[in-house]
Amino acid sequence: MRRRLPAVLLLAVLTLLPPLLPERHLATFVLLALAATVTVGVSLLMGYAGQVSLGQASFYAIGAYAAGLLAVHGVPPLLGLLAAPVIAAVAATLLGAPLLRLRGHHLAFATLAVQLILLSLLAQADWAGGAIGLQGIPRFSIGGFELREDLGYAYAAGFVLMIAVLIARNVIESRAGRGMRAAATSETAAAASGVAIGGYRLAVFALSAAFAGLAGGVYAFYLGYLAPGSFPVLLSIEFVVMAVVGGLGTIAGPLVGASVIVLLVQALNTLGTQPGMPGYAPAVLSYAVYAIVLIVCVLYLPKGLVPPIRDRLSVRPATPAPDHV
Amino acid sequence: MRLTVDGVSRAFGGVYAVRDVSLTVEPGELRAVIGPNGAGKSTLFALIGGQLAPDTGSVALDGEPVERLPAHRRAARGVGIVFQAARTFHGMTALENVMVGAHATTRSGFLSAALRLPGHHREERHIRHRALACLDRTGLAAWAHRPAEELPLGQQRALQLARALCGEPRLLLLDEPASGLRAAEREHLATLIAGLRAEGRTILLVEHDVAFVMRLADRITVLDLGRVIAEGAPAEVRADPRVIAAYLGPTAENSEIKTDPAMVRPPAPRSGDRGVHP
Numbered sequence: 001m002r003r004r005l006p007a008v009l010l011l012a013v014l015t016l017l018p019p020l021l022p023e024r025h026l027a028t029f030v031l032l033a034l035a036a037t038v039t040v041g042v043s044l045l046m047g048y049a050g051q052v053s054l055g056q057a058s059f060y061a062i063g064a065y066a067a068g069l070l071a072v073h074g075v076p077p078l079l080g081l082l083a084a085p086v087i088a089a090v091a092a093t094l095l096g097a098p099l100l101r102l103r104g105h106h107l108a109f110a111t112l113a114v115q116l117i118l119l120s121l122l123a124q125a126d127w128a129g130g131a132i133g134l135q136g137i138p139r140f141s142i143g144g145f146e147l148r149e150d151l152g153y154a155y156a157a158g159f160v161l162m163i164a165v166l167i168a169r170n171v172i173e174s175r176a177g178r179g180m181r182a183a184a185t186s187e188t189a190a191a192a193s194g195v196a197i198g199g200y201r202l203a204v205f206a207l208s209a210a211f212a213g214l215a216g217g218v219y220a221f222y223l224g225y226l227a228p229g230s231f232p233v234l235l236s237i238e239f240v241v242m243a244v245v246g247g248l249g250t251i252a253g254p255l256v257g258a259s260v261i262v263l264l265v266q267a268l269n270t271l272g273t274q275p276g277m278p279g280y281a282p283a284v285l286s287y288a289v290y291a292i293v294l295i296v297c298v299l300y301l302p303k304g305l306v307p308p309i310r311d312r313l314s315v316r317p318a319t320p321a322p323d324h325v
Numbered sequence: 326m327r328l329t330v331d332g333v334s335r336a337f338g339g340v341y342a343v344r345d346v347s348l349t350v351e352p353g354e355l356r357a358v359i360g361p362n363g364a365g366k367s368t369l370f371a372l373i374g375g376q377l378a379p380d381t382g383s384v385a386l387d388g389e390p391v392e393r394l395p396a397h398r399r400a401a402r403g404v405g406i407v408f409q410a411a412r413t414f415h416g417m418t419a420l421e422n423v424m425v426g427a428h429a430t431t432r433s434g435f436l437s438a439a440l441r442l443p444g445h446h447r448e449e450r451h452i453r454h455r456a457l458a459c460l461d462r463t464g465l466a467a468w469a470h471r472p473a474e475e476l477p478l479g480q481q482r483a484l485q486l487a488r489a490l491c492g493e494p495r496l497l498l499l500d501e502p503a504s505g506l507r508a509a510e511r512e513h514l515a516t517l518i519a520g521l522r523a524e525g526r527t528i529l530l531v532e533h534d535v536a537f538v539m540r541l542a543d544r545i546t547v548l549d550l551g552r553v554i555a556e557g558a559p560a561e562v563r564a565d566p567r568v569i570a571a572y573l574g575p576t577a578e579n580s581e582i583k584t585d586p587a588m589v590r591p592p593a594p595r596s597g598d599r600g601v602h603p
Contacts (some may be wrong), residue, residue, distance in 0.1 A: 167439045174438030174445070175424075175431055175452065182414040182425045188376060189412035193488060194400035194429025203435045249416055 006252060010165060014158030018151055026150035030222055032262040033157035037215040039242040039254035040164040041208030046240070047248030048172060049204040050184030052104065055111030056212055056239045058118045059088040061231035063213025065128055068137045068220040077140045081217040088213025089206040096205040100198070115233055122228040133227030140221035153222045160218050161255075164211045169251055171207065180204050234287075241290050245297045247304025256305050264289050326387055326403055326495035326527045327352050328373065333382030333392075335368055342368040344551040345382070350496075350529055355522045357530045357538035360548035361571065366531045367409070369548065370500050373529065374406045375399040386496065400429040405494025409501045411481035413473040419484055420469040423456040426491030452491075459487040464513065479510045486517070496527045503537045515541060539563065547571070 014033070021029055038060055045051050063084035070080035099110050123131040140147040140156065147153060171177045179195035180203075187197050220226055238261065246257020265286045272282035297304065328350040335343045343365040350356040360366050371377040373384055375396030384392040391399050400406075405426075414422050431452055437445050460466050463483040468476055473484060482502065489497060499518070503511050518541055522528055532538045538545060538559070545562040547555040549571040555562055562568055 170441055171435060171438050174435075175428065175433050175448065176435045176438050178417065178421055178425050179428055181417055182422075185414045185416070186412040188396075189406075189408060189414070189485075190425065191396040192374060192376070192400055192404075192406040192408070193425050194397050194492060195425070196395075196397045207435060207439070 007162075007166065007169070010255070011162060014155075014162060018154035018158070021154075023150065026154050028262065028266055030150065030153050030157045030218075032258055033154070033161045034215040034219055035239065035242060035262060036255050036258035037157075037161045037164045038212045038239050039246070039258050040161070040168050040251070041211035042239045043243040043246070043248055043250070043254045044168050044171070044211075045204055045208040046243055047250070047253070048177070048184060049180045049201065051100070051201065051205065052108040052240075053111040053205075053208070053236070054108045054233075054240065055113075055115035055118075055236050056208070057231045057233070057235040058111075058115040059092060059209035059212035060216040060219070060235070061115075061118060061122070061226075061228075062091050062209075063088040063216025064220040064226050064231075065122070065134065065216075066213065067217035068134050068226050069128060071137050071221070072134065077138065077221060078142050081140065081214075081221070084217030084220075085210035085214040088216065089210040092206045092209030093202060096202045100201045100205060112233065112236070115231075115236055119228045119231065119233075129226070131228060133225055133229075135225050137220055137224045137226070139224065140218075147221070153218070156218050157215075157222075160214050164214070165251060165255075167207075168211075172251070176200070176203070234290075237290060241294050245293055245301075245304055247306035250304075250306045250310065252310070253304055253306040260305065261289070261293065264293065327385075328496055328527060328529065329383075329385040329388070330369070330373065331383045331385070333369070333372055333379045333384060335372060335377060335379050341365075341551045343372065343379075343548075346548070346551070346553055347382075348546050348553065348556065350527055352527055353522070353525045354543045355518070355528045355530065355541060357532055357542035357545045358548060359532055359535055359538060359545060362533070363550075364548040365551040366533075366548055367500065368551075370498060370529075370531045374404065374498050397429070400492060403429075403493075403495035405489035405492050405497045407482075407485045407489050407497070407499045407502055409504065411478060411485060413476070413481050413484055415472070415474045417473055418470050419465060419473050419476060419480075420453070420456055420460065422473045422484055423459050423487045423491045424452050426459070426488035427452045427455055429492045455493075456487075456491050459490045462490065463487040463517065479506055482506065483514075486514075490521075494526065496529065497521060499528065499530045499532075501531060501533055503532065503534050511537065535563075 018026065018029060038056055042053065042056050045053055066087040067080040067084040070083055071077050095114055099107065099114070102110050122128055128134055147156065172181070179190060180200050182190040182193065183195055183197050183200060191197055242257035242261050243254055244257070245260060246253030246255065268285040268289055269282050271277070272285045301308065330346060330348050333343060333346050334341060346365070346369060348356070358366055358369060368377065372379050372392070375391070375394060375398070379392050382392070383390050386399070386402055386404070391402065414425060431448055433445050433448050436442070457466070457469065460469050463486050465480060465483055465487055468480060473481065476484060486502065503514055506514060515537065518528065518530070530538060530542065542559055544557060545559055546553055547562055547565075547568050554571055555565045555568045557565070
């Protein structure tokens with residue numbers, strides 16, 4: 001029961017909160033839930049598997065474009081949405097096969113490069129709308145029922161987030177997840193225990209891409225319009241900041257991190273658009289927040305927000321010192 | 326499981342760490358590999374475990390060559406490894422660490438975990454059950470739910486052994502398991518290893534501490550400068566003049582045999598052994 005409590009709490013928030021929110025805040029809620037979904041994958045990748053991706057928005061984009069293009073060409077939206085994570089995961093597997101030979105900073109830069117290449121390819125791809133963007137994506141619908149209101153998308157985004165959280169939890173507490181976490185500390189010892197390191201690195205990369213792709217699919221139907229500019233490198237960095245601020249190696253971390261960052265950016269945006277503020281204020285403030293939050297977090301909360309809170313709340317069962325060795 | 330190492334060499338930057346080493350460990354045998362620092366023990370260990378590939382020569386398990394197989398594939402064939410350094414997995418409990426050891430003999434992957442497919446829970450229970458038994462056997466039951474990195478060094482080493490045992494190895498490779506342990510811990514370890522041998526597991530024990538292996542090993546292989554210089558029963562090896570010269574050096578007064586408190590019978594047995602030796 002103790003184990004289920006966080007999931008139940010999350011479900012309650014995702015179910016009860018949207019109807020209480022004023023219409024103008026629903027958009028924030030949708031984008032927050034989608035960002036959190038991507039960040040769950042980033043956290044899995046960085047916190048549990050010890051890999052860094054500075055290009056996670058690429059898979060967000062791939063999922064969004066996959067769902068959008070399929071829908072534009074008349075494929076039922078549900079199929080498009082289901083295809084989004086699969087296509088993102090396949091892309092990650094193909095890219096990961098060569099990329100994951102790299103480690104640490106090298107991998108981070110390589111993923112960043114992948115995103116820059118993807119953005120410039122998308123800008124030139126006329127079949128995907130080019131630099132102008134892909135327009136006329138129909139609204140999401142199942143059978144005859146069409147999602148028109150923001151509230152519906154709030155539930156869709158919440159549903160997608162819930163799936164990502166449950167899958168991440170299931171994976172972490174499994175044979176495969178233990179192998180992946182073991183490899184993050186010692187690849188040698190993990191391999192000696194029978195963990196196929198290369199395959200596992202690829203599988204985690206693909207799984208995190210699938211989360212991003214799924215979120216991207218919802219994003220496509222929600223906005224109905226996609227352009228390369230919707231997926232800037234800054235977005236990838238935003239996902240990493242969210243994961244780090246929330247706390248790597250926890251499930252709640254990405255949720256807390258995404259909430260804090262989105263709300264902070266939103267608040268500063270409001271502040272920046274107050275009368276008397278210069279026109280560039282909103283942009284400067286929202287860029288600054290990533291830098292400041294990340295620096296403050298690394299200096300004072302190196303483990304992120306969630307682990308210290310969790311440690312304070314949880315009463316660890318007292319372990320008696322063993323009387324023999 | 327029979328381990329056959331045949332003519333194995335491995336050089337680093339033109340210098341041979343292991344040169345033309347051959348040895349056969351029969352099923353159920355406890356073989357010790359000893360030698361002074363730099364003798365090539367750790368390199369040989371890595372060549373058998375799969376952390377290194379040999380330049381030439383072959384390593385075979387039950388007659389099947391494995392020298393080109395990566396470590397995880399060798400683990401699947403029943404090789405369990407205890408490294409010299411305490412390579413425990415951080416951010417995981419002692420129990421989870423040991424559960425990783427079951428990897429080689431279990432199957433469920435990411436998909437069955439993500440979707441909680443049937444069979445997942447059964448296998449998970451099975452792994453947990455086995456891991457708890459291994460923790461119990463190595464005296465770590467009380468530490469099961471503690472983060473592995475919080476365990477004292479002696480317990481971290483025991484944890485590695487528990488992890489290796491969880492894979493139900495048929496060939497157990499131990500790299501200096503006794504180094505850094507206190508006398509009581511060493512005693513406990515010796516009993517444990519003897520018990521594993523009695524179960525019929527093949528064990529290769531690489532050890533710096535001669536006294537520790539003398540009473541445990543069936544046979545001892547002595548390495549010096551990357552080559553095998555002697556092989557035989559403990560009594561034979563101890564009396565071998567080449568071993569004494571290479572391992573103990575000309576000034577036997579400073580040797581580990583004498584300074585080691587666990588070796589309580591230095592002069593008498595040695596003269597006795599000399600009598601038996603041809």
